[in-house]
Amino acid sequence: MHIVDGALAGPVLAVGAALAAAGVAYGLKKMDYDHLPQVGVLSAAFFVASYIHLPIGFSSVHLILNGLIGLALGWAAFPALLVALILQAVFFGFGGFLVLGVNTFNIALPAVLMYYVCRHGITASSPRIAGIWGAIGGAGAVTLTTLMVAGSLALSGEAFWLAAKATLIAHIPVMVVEGFVTAAAVLLIRQVKPEFLNIPEEWQDA
Amino acid sequence: MPQFLEHSGTSWKGQRLKHEQSLIDSLDPRLRVVAAFLFALVVVSSEQFLVLLIGLATSLLLARLAKLNFKRTLRRVIAMDMFMIFLIIMLPFTTPGEVLFSVAGLPASKEGLLHASKIALKANAVVLCLLSVVGTMSATTLGYSMARLRVPDKLVHLLLFTVRYLDVIGQEYKRMRRAMQARAFVLRTDRHTWRSIGYLIGMLLVHSLERSERIADAMKCRGYNGRFYLMDEMVLARQDYTFMVMGALFLAALTGLNFL
Numbered sequence: 255m256h257i258v259d260g261a262l263a264g265p266v267l268a269v270g271a272a273l274a275a276a277g278v279a280y281g282l283k284k285m286d287y288d289h290l291p292q293v294g295v296l297s298a299a300f301f302v303a304s305y306i307h308l309p310i311g312f313s314s315v316h317l318i319l320n321g322l323i324g325l326a327l328g329w330a331a332f333p334a335l336l337v338a339l340i341l342q343a344v345f346f347g348f349g350g351f352l353v354l355g356v357n358t359f360n361i362a363l364p365a366v367l368m369y370y371v372c373r374h375g376i377t378a379s380s381p382r383i384a385g386i387w388g389a390i391g392g393a394g395a396v397t398l399t400t401l402m403v404a405g406s407l408a409l410s411g412e413a414f415w416l417a418a419k420a421t422l423i424a425h426i427p428v429m430v431v432e433g434f435v436t437a438a439a440v441l442l443i444r445q446v447k448p449e450f451l452n453i454p455e456e457w458q459d460a
Numbered sequence: 461m462p463q464f465l466e467h468s469g470t471s472w473k474g475q476r477l478k479h480e481q482s483l484i485d486s487l488d489p490r491l492r493v494v495a496a497f498l499f500a501l502v503v504v505s506s507e508q509f510l511v512l513l514i515g516l517a518t519s520l521l522l523a524r525l526a527k528l529n530f531k532r533t534l535r536r537v538i539a540m541d542m543f544m545i546f547l548i549i550m551l552p553f554t555t556p557g558e559v560l561f562s563v564a565g566l567p568a569s570k571e572g573l574l575h576a577s578k579i580a581l582k583a584n585a586v587v588l589c590l591l592s593v594v595g596t597m598s599a600t601t602l603g604y605s606m607a608r609l610r611v612p613d614k615l616v617h618l619l620l621f622t623v624r625y626l627d628v629i630g631q632e633y634k635r636m637r638r639a640m641q642a643r644a645f646v647l648r649t650d651r652h653t654w655r656s657i658g659y660l661i662g663m664l665l666v667h668s669l670e671r672s673e674r675i676a677d678a679m680k681c682r683g684y685n686g687r688f689y690l691m692d693e694m695v696l697a698r699q700d701y702t703f704m705v706m707g708a709l710f711l712a713a714l715t716g717l718n719f720l
Contacts, residue, residue: 256543258540258543258544258579258583258587259500259503259504259582259583259586259587260503260504260578260579260580260581260582260583260586261544261547261579261583264505267504278615279612282612282614282615285614286686287614287686287687288676288686290614290617290618290621291621291672291673291675291676291679292669292672292673292676293618293621294617294618294620294621294622294624294625294672295621295622295625295629295668295669295671295672295675296665296668296669296672297618297621297622298621298622298623298624298625298626298628298629298668299625299629299664299665299668301622301626301629302626302629302630302633302664303633303661303664303665306657306661308647308649308653308654308657309647309648309649310649311649317657317661319661322661322665326665333614333615333618334618334622336615337615337618337619337622338622340619341599341619341622341623341626343590344590344591344594344595344602345591345595345599346536346539347533347536347537347539347540347587347588347590347591347595348539348540348543349540349543350500350583350586350587350590351496351497351500351586351590352500352501352504352586407547412554413551413554413555413572413575414547414551414554415554416550416553416554417546417547417550417551417554420546420550424546431654434651434654434655434658435654435655435657435658435661436658437658438654438655438656438657438658438659438662439658439659439661439662439665440662441658441662442658442659442662442663442666443662443665443666446662446663446666447666447669447670450665450666450669
């Protein structure tokens with residue numbers, strides 16, 4: 255999902271950086287100091303979890319999990335993902351420096367959108383329906399991210415259109431896997447620690 | 461899964477990676493972050509081949525000066541190249557222009573090939589520079605230097621927290637995976653695998669959250685009042701000024717070369 259430095263056009267980089275900065279600023283404002291350890295530890299957990307490679311036929315995909323990040327953190331997903339991307343770029347050489355803004359925005363905005371779309375769905379009393387909403391959150395976030403990555407490429411020049419389409423097609427298996435995994439994670443968290451997904455404790459009694 | 465593809469967070473050693481002290485480490489961390497940013501800016505906005513080649517050569521020199529571990533760096537640079545390889549391969553065929561050669565009836569244009577090689581040069585130059593100039597400092601130092609560069613302190617603290625707990629959570633993940641392996645769990649392409657991994661991630665998050673609650677309590681117990689104090693003093697020394705002047709001249713020359 256990372257775009258490297260040098261591929262995107264200047265205006266795309268600038269707009270991406272500005273939008274990401276706005277998102278991070280808003281996310282930081284919404285996150286008070288008491289939640290700092292929580293967001294930090296979760297950011298680390300996602301960093302580790304997003305490196306799990308799952309086999310698909312002869313190849314493998316790694317999870318992105320931005321849907322689950324969004325469901326758990328809401329707007330704080332912006333700073334959390336920016337931090338993860340900085341660490342990846344600086345210490346692992348993934349992505350680049352100037353594209354940090356675009357990459358953050360492409361991954362974090364779908365996370366926040368899925369938070370708003372699915373946060374009621376995952377509190378449904380039937381586990382089946384909640385699981386379906388979880389799957390929508392996981393698959394939807396990856397789909398949106400892929401669309402935005404393809405869009406950033408397509409905006410940078412007509413020559414990238416084929417690459418943009420290829421990105422879309424290549425990520426279809428990721429969307430499927432991500433949907434199943436997120437649904438399972440949501441169902442487990444609902445059982446074990448409902449307040450984590452901002453679900454009131456009494457939902458089980460209802 | 462071949463070993464070399466498992467680069468990454470699960471093998472995150474944080475600050476425990478062996479790294480020899482080098483010339484680069486004697487420079488002020490703030491300066492290194494700013495220099496890497498300016499270098500990336502100049503390289504990415506350049507269009508002349510000569511400039512890009514000089515940029516890549518500079519990055520290679522920096523990597524040498526920073527005494528980067530050759531194998532590790534190569535692995536990372538190749539992993540990054542894998543990200544963009546499809547983009548690079550497709551470009552010559554999608555850019556209209558003078559036909560250079562054709563594969564299976566598809567014409568490849570000279571313009572597209574030039575464009576593709578420019579992207580490859582830029583991406584490699586920036587990543588190598590980043591790994592050697594910024595990647596060689598400890599993550600904590602990076603956080604401090606960001607704070608001194610006026611990055612909002614909440615973001616800096618978030619970074620410091622994340623770095624601190626990456627290793628802890630990574631251990632936790634490995635422990636849970638080992639427990640699954642002990643029960644004969646093998647990754648496959650089926651729903652059972654996906655559900656089990658989903659449960660694993662969910663449990664990892666729950667454990668992490670509970671840990672973070674304990675951390676927050678322990679911090680409050682020691683008088684945490686929503687403020688961190690940066691303990692270090694960063695003062696520019698003589699070699700920093702030398703580097704600043706040389707770097708500025710070099711980047712100006714690099715920018716100037718674009719207009720020749």
